[in-house]
Amino acid sequence: MIILAATPIGNLKDASMRLIEALGEATVIAAEDTRVTVHLLRALGLENRPRLIALHDHNERRVSAELVELARTEDVLVLSDAGMPTVSDPGFHLVDQAAKAGVGVTVLPGPSAVITALAVSGLPTDRFTFEGFVPRKHGERMTRLASLAGEQRTMVFFESPNRLAAALVDMAEVFGGERRAVVCRELTKMFEEVKRGTVAELAEWAAAGVRGEICVVVAGADEVQVDVAEGLRQVKALVAHGMRLKDAAGQVSGETGLGKRELYQASLAARDPA
Template identity: 45%
Template sequence: MLAGDEPGQVILRGGGDVTLQRSKDSGFFTDAPTIEDLAGQVTEALGGQPVTSVVVDNSVREGDLFNSTWSTDDIGAGNVAPLGAVMLDAGRTDPTENYSPRSNTPAADAGHALADALGVEITGKVVSNYDHNESDRAAGLVESAAGGARVLVVTDAGMPAVSDPGLPLVQAAQEAGVPLTCLPGPSAVPTALALSGVGVGHFAFDGFAPRKDGDRRRWLETLVDEKRAVAFFESPHRLGRTLDAAVEVLGPDREAAVCRELTKTYEQVRRAPLGELAQWVAEATATAEKGEGPGIRGEITVVLSAAPETGPADPADLVGLVEEQVASGVRMKEACKTIAEAHGASRRELYEAVLASRR
């Protein structure tokens, strides 16, 4: 729990624990802390000062809170819930049942429960609006706004309609003639561009890197000749795979910067060639797996430099890169194609250079 910026405001910051209970009498997890416990601690810490608002900070969870491979039908079936950083009874609407229907808004539910326990009056209504239901929600939300209600779209981390849900609602409001505006908040993109040390006279923002290996590789191939710097988001759990793929497609010498936890306590910016960055992440991950370090955590923004303004590479200088891919299981023709395109060389000449080196 943290004190908010306004008098009487408290912030419930989720840390990833899903076992918080509504009460000891009806909680799902035995001996887990309860909302009542938390409310008592807040009241004691404030010395009787009334609480007027509760804010839920769910930012410890990066990216999508609902896995793209899950089915939304499983929420009602009691199998899964959007994975919030703070949840009551792991999202169960009835904590006495293992397969109770789960909540679409577990973090908001925790905030409501804490507000109730603290005696805070809530006058608004929380409506879930995420990737899998936002198109269906848009018409109803616009109708409410047209009828005089104020509709506030809030996301866990990214800007609505850009890196998070919101676009269908914006379009529906525009089509209905309902006025809307945006309250800009801090953005990782310009901060990363400024701190990266990568030349960014012109830049593009590509959102999150594709999750699937094939999609990621095809996306990286479009950046081979990109003359602008490119900023994108990535999960710390996928960062290593993305950098490894970037080395294969773009080459180990393309400059980039990994920007982590920008504007926060553990802010870190590391600029280096892609090959060095990939090695750094691999070593940090290996250390974490041994329990000897934290690994790479937090919200990640990567800034990739523009393609270098150079002539075609000498095929003989690229033979080693081809052989590395072949050793990892890639067919030689495919490796020659990828490396040649990444370095502006002739595929045929590179293929012949590899054959010549083997004689």
């Protein structure tokens, strides 16, 4: 079968007994980066030298068919560089193909940067959404964030340290500078840091430069009754960042309960008062 195995996100002592046993017995390992897997085997003192197959974003669709066939006769252990495969890491297409082919899939649970950041954030955990990495380009990032402006669940993001400051500035513009947020850096590692504040405060802090693996946790929006004027403002913001007016009106309608046609017609009227 296919075995998805969570690996430590920083501290090697977080490797579970089941993971260590699986690594010690595996004959085939599909890994995001085979060099990282070799290092993990050595760091855990394991002498096993299984067959290593690279499974990454650029080859997953092609390699998955081979791995599914292998998994008909022997176990295939699947690893990402850190955390759980398939969560912002390779593995989704492999699991999808395995399920369609009737090949078994199981999981060795363990470390997850998403859950770790959420738990330590101090923000509500009863309902949350994981949004992965926001787009690199400013315009695309603003459009994605604008689509989340009304999201009432706590949001968890991954971000590059090089883009963190810019992303926080954009979040402050779209979500409002007073929205509560937490930046989690180097979770479970020696220099772990959890920085709490408003989005504006964190953007100012990050401007000096931040290093390491980053998770950003942002509080959800307050539940408010949105009037047409506020709805028009949201539509205008989406259109300003490249979304078609019709699509923007539909999205804001879905998020606020305001009528799509009403928003669309009001937006047209605002464009041309005459």
